Amino acid sequence: MTEKKILFDSALKGAGIALSKTPTEVIEVVKNSGLRGRGGAGFPTGLKWEIAAKSQGEHYIICNADEGEPGTFKDRLILSTVPLNVIEGIIIASHAVGAKQAYIYLRGEYNYFLPKIRKAIKKARPLMEKIELNLDIVVGQGAYICGEETAILNSIEGHRPEPRKRPPYPAEKGLYGSPTVVNNVETLAMVPLIFLGIFDPKKRLCSLSGDVEKPGVFEILEGKQIGKILEEAKPIGIPKAICFGASGGIMPYDPCMEITEENIKERGCFFGSGTIIIVNHTHSIVELCESIQKFFVHESCGYCMSCREGSKRMLEYIKRISAGKATMKDLNKLEELCNFVSVASFCALGRSMPLHILTALRHFREEFVRKCR
Amino acid sequence: MENKKKALLLNELGKAQKREGRLSKKELAKIAKKVCMPENEVFSTATFYSFLTLEKRAKHSILLCNCPAEYLRSSDKISKYLEKKLKVKLGQTTKDKKIYLGMTSCIGLCDKAPALLVDGKPVVNVTTKKIDELLRSLK
Ligand code: SF4
DSSP: OOOOOTTOOOTTHHHHHHHTSOHHHHHHHHHHHTOBOSSSSOOBHHHHHHHHHHSOSOOEEEEEEOOOOTTOOHHHHHHHHOHHHHHHHHHHHHHHHTOSEEEEEEOGGGGGGHHHHHHHHHHHHHHHHHTTOEEEEEEOOSOGGGGSTTHHHHHHTTSOOOOOOSSSOTTTSOGGGSOEEEEEHHHHHHHHHHHTTOOOTTEEEEEEEESBSSOEEEEEETTOBHHHHHHHHOBSSOEEEEEOSSSSOEEEOOTTOBOOHHHHHHTTOOOTTOEEEEEETTSOHHHHHHHHHHHHHHHOOSSSHHHHHHHHHHHHHHHHHHTTOOOHHHHHHHHHHHHHHHHHOSSHHHHHTTHHHHHHHHHSHHHHHHHOO | OHHHHHTTHHHHHHHHHHHHSSOOHHHHHHHHHHTTOOHHHHHHHHTTOTTOOSSOOOSEEEEEEOOHHHHHTTHHHHHHHHHHHHTOOTTEEOTTSOEEEEEESOOSOGGGOSOEEETTEEEOSOOHHHHHHHHHHOO
16 A cells, blocks of 8 residues: 555556546546535536536646645645656546547746656656547746636637636636636545545645745645644744735634634634644734735736725835824724625635735734734 | 637747747737738737736846735745845836846745746746855846
C-alpha cells in the first residue's frame, strides 16, 4: 500500500486506469470518493462532472490555475512538484464528460511555470490523443477576479472578466454557452490519486504563513489541532489571531481548536481555500483590516456599485479609525455598510469582502473601540 | 473555430505587451483581426488587466504583493524604501522611464515574504540590502 500522500507523483498511472473505464464509471468513482472542490466553495466534484456530462452541447474543461487568494500558495507547490497530476486530472475529467477541448487558465503571476507545464503536457500527449483532447494554456494578465468561475469564462472568451449571473451554472451553460467544468488545480491534482486508491478526502493542503519562522504548505488531516501545526511552523512572538486569507475572516488564536470546516464556521469564518495566516501580538487588528481592505479596493472589478464604491468607503472608515480620528458613530456606520455590501454585491468577491471586518468586530471589537473617540 | 480564436486573445495581448512594452492602437487592430473580434471589444478587454498597458510604462517593472501575509512580514517597510529610493509613489514610473513601481494581487509567495515580482520573475525574502543590489542590477 502506497502512503496516502497528497503530493504523490502518479506518473500517468492514475489516468491510465481511469481511461480503461467508461465515462459513467469514472463519474461514479469520483462521486464515491468524496472529493470536493478545493478552490473555496467545496462543491462535490463528481456531481459537477455528472451535471456537465448530462447537459447538451460541446463540452469544455477549465483548470483554474488563477489562485489569487492572499496567503494561498499551495497551487504553486503542486504546479512545481506534480504538474503531471494536474494534467492527468484534466484528462480524466475530459474523458468523464466527453470534452475535446480543455484550457489551463494560468495566472500571469505564475508565468514562470509555463515551461514546466508544457513539459508535463508533452509527457501526457499519448493519453490525450487517445481521447482526442486538445489542451491550451491561457495566461492571465493580472486580475484577481479571474479566479471566480464565471469571470474566468468571460476572460477566456476574450471579454472583460466580469462575473456572470448564476444560475445557470457553468456546468450547464459555461464557455460559449456550452457545459463547462471549472475545477481548480488542487482538485484536479487529487483525481488521479482516487484511481490509484490513495486519496483521502479528510486530508488537504493548507498554506500557512504570517508570523511564523517556518511558513509553508502543510498536509493536514481534518480535526488536527491548530496548536500542533504551529509547533511545526514555530510561531514568532505570541500568536493572537488567525486570518483565513482576505475573504475568510479573522478569529482569535486558540491552540486547542481542531481544524474542521464546522469549527471555523462557528466562529464566523471560512476555510474555503485552506489558508491560515498567523497574526501575533505585535500587530493591530485594525491595521490588518486596513491592509486587507486595500487589497479589495485594488481588486474589485468595478461591475457593481455596492462593491466598487463600498470597498472604498469601507477603507476610508478603517483609515479614520486607525488614525484615531473616528467616532463611535463612524464605527457603527462601518458595520452597517459591511452588512449592506455583503448582501448587495453581485459576486462572491463583493459578498465576502466585509467578512474580515465583521469577524474582527465580533472577536476584537475592543481594539476598534479603543481607537474611537 | 472562431471560438477557439477568441481564446487566443489574452495570450496575443500578453505577447504583444511583452514584445513592445505596450499595446498600440495599430497592434490592437492587428490582434482584433487575428482573433475575429471587433476592435472596440479588444480595446475594452485590454484595458481591464493590470499587466497590459496602452502607454509604455518603463523598461523594468517592480511589482509588490499586496496581501496581508506580506503586510505582517513588514512589506510596507519595503514599499516605503522602494518609494524613497526610486523617488516615486506606488503606481508611478521613475522620471527616466526606467522603472515602474506597482502593486499586484497576491503572487503566492507569502511563505517567502516579503516578495517582489521583477520583470515577471520572483524575488523573495527581500531586505533593504537586496533592494539596493536589485536596483543596481536593473540598468
Ligand atoms: S461584487 Fe465586486 S468583484 Fe463582484 S461583480 Fe461586483 S464589483 Fe465585481
